[in-house]
Amino acid sequence: MDEILEILEKNGRAGAEDIAKMLKKKPKDIKEAIKKYEKEGVILKYKAVINKDLIKDTDSSVRALIEVNITPQKDVGFDKVAERIYSFPEVSSCYLVSGTYDLLLIVEGKDLHTVSRFIAEKLAPLENVKGTITHFLLKKYKEDGVILKHKEENKRIAISY
């Protein structure tokens, strides 16, 4: 992977100037490369990783993993059904997986009731959905490579040879 991407994947706020210094390139070239990645869709967007456990009111304090069994459709297979499902704003992630079920969803809502209602009223009744199994998340330890803990203090002694 290009080092520009390696840097941005760790720190989306790294500026072109700093990246240029680190890679010993011109800021202009870095800006262009980033623009190209954005245009090609390699870089889709920049966002902050937020530890929602620390926020009191949020619209997504309850999350559920949902296994969904669906009937594939002619010509388009699973894609069309998947699209109908992932288009709901409550669905934050949607994956097609191998194994005993087809789609794995992550659904978010402000409380248990909201999430359950979404499943019962929106998801389960869909024509091609054969069945669902819901797992409510109890605790998040790590997400997208980030361990959700307060920053650890520096354990090194401040000066040494």
Place this chain on the structure above:
Amino acid sequence: MLISKKVEKMQPSGIRAFFDLVLGMKEVISLGVGEPDFVTPWQIREAGIYSLEEGFTSYTSNKGLYKLRLTISRYLKNRYGLEYCPDEEILITVGVSEGFDLSLRTIINPGDKILIPSPSYVSYGPLTELAGGIPIYIDTQDEGFKLTPKALEKYIDKKTKALILNYPTNPTGVSYTKRELGGIKQVLLKHKLLCISDEIYGDLTYDFEHTPFATLSGAKENTIYLNGFSKSYAMTGWRVGFVCGPKEIIAAMTKIHQYTIMCVSITSQMAACEALQTGRKSVEEMKREYKRRREFICEGLNKLDLECIKPDGAFYVFASIKKTGLDCLNFAQKLLKEQKVAVVPGTAFGREFNDYIRISYASSLDNLKEALLRMEDFLKNNRRR
């Protein structure tokens, strides 16, 4: 008198008081640290934990776990084509520090001279003296901090026993290409001198391949090769290193080692095994990160007009503060008090280096950025009158 004359004669580090000052202060951005800012990669830590769970809490053989010696032997063969027999030519030590001390105690007869290119790591001189030798420093300042065959030749006399090489070098980050090493080797072979080669930063060489001294043709029989896990695998606190060399030397070193150390902690040895077996990817990742920081800090220092030679490896820059008119201790103390940035005064690495400071870039980019800003302020406020 309670203390032996030899030890009493040893100079305590002149900057001890400065170190205490740093350690007593809070919220300092420290660019004075001689170790990685990464934690040991998890799978290595896990191997240590697992070994404890499994009850591996005993001594190992004096030379170290056979499995670790075998893994090291295979690793050196694969990576550098360097062949050392795990039975007779490898000894596991408490970091390179112990390996280094053993090397000196094993080879020095009273009055033997040991050549040390300077600036150099802090322990080389004092340990040479403790072992009964005479350290002879070769100032490399005018040669871009590199030892040249010519300079080396000039310092050799009948009492010279060995040369200590450390590359990439702490504190300058300077390293040697295969060709440059070849020149040094020629001189050593001509005078039948030993080379004690401390290559602890070898894995952190950024612009060219690291060449172990022992791989140079004809050099292996006269080389004590020191390496370890501290820097490349971010394992400083585990204290595990190794020495490779001719079997007579390793056997002699093992004699001292068995009486003083017995063996390295078994937990650390097992973790080190894991490091060699699965840690390469982490090393490469860390190396890329250091390289980026190197570019960043060198650019920043140049802008501040603190001249430095771009380091080839390790994670240090030895920057000149000559233009500020301050001596290094003064500079470091003021920078600490006024801007809360810690660096190591150059004199720690040799008396002559009063115009230098060592800056470690084993620190996050945010820290480096902030430190550079603070240094900029500092230099503005302390402009030479």
